[in-house]
Amino acid sequence: MARTIRLVLVIGLVAFSGGCFVSEQDYQKLAAEREDLLRELTEAKEENTILNQSILEIYKERDSLLKQVEDCRGKLKDRLAERPDKPDKPAGQTQPDKPHPTGAARYYEVKPGDTLSAIAQQTGVSIQTIRSLNTINGDIVWIGQKLRLE
Numbered sequence: 001m002a003r004t005i006r007l008v009l010v011i012g013l014v015a016f017s018g019g020c021f022v023s024e025q026d027y028q029k030l031a032a033e034r035e036d037l038l039r040e041l042t043e044a045k046e047e048n049t050i051l052n053q054s055i056l057e058i059y060k061e062r063d064s065l066l067k068q069v070e071d072c073r074g075k076l077k078d079r080l081a082e083r084p085d086k087p088d089k090p091a092g093q094t095q096p097d098k099p100h101p102t103g104a105a106r107y108y109e110v111k112p113g114d115t116l117s118a119i120a121q122q123t124g125v126s127i128q129t130i131r132s133l134n135t136i137n138g139d140i141v142w143i144g145q146k147l148r149l150e
Contacts, residue, residue, distance in 0.1 A: 106149040110141045125149045 108123055116139045120127045130136065133148040141147065 108147045108149055110143055110145040110147065112143050114141060114143075115139070116141055119147065123149055 106123075108119055110119070116127055116130060116136070119125075119141070120130060130147055130149065133150070
């Protein structure tokens with residue numbers, strides 16, 4: 001940038017003074033420097049064009065990936081809606097504890113993705129009962145953990 005400003009000032013002075021004080025050698029240097037600057041400018045424009053094309057391709061790829069994510073969300077939502085084990089009650093409402101017909105203790109083995117509230121809804125046992133029977137203080141359960149339900 002400083003080179004460009006210097007060149008413009010020198011060329012402006014030469015033009016203003018009618019070229020009286022610039023030697024042929026200086027003029028040749030200025031002309032060569034001007035050509036170098038024009039070449040650098042052309043290269044910078046080409047690089048800018050390449051970068052803009054790359055950015056455009058990145059945006060297109062991003063848009064494609066976002067569309068795929070939305071499609072997957074829609075399919076997952078449809079699959080969840082079709083699940084036969086879908087609870088009839090809204091989330092957060094648990095059914096009262098049901099006694100087991102035989103009177104024997106029931107257990108539930110925690111699977112990946114299970115939460116304490118989901119287990120309570122699925123089994124019909126309140127969260128508080130599951131906590132008290134299994135000495136659980138919070139909401140954390142572990143995969144493979146066997147929870148007593150009665």
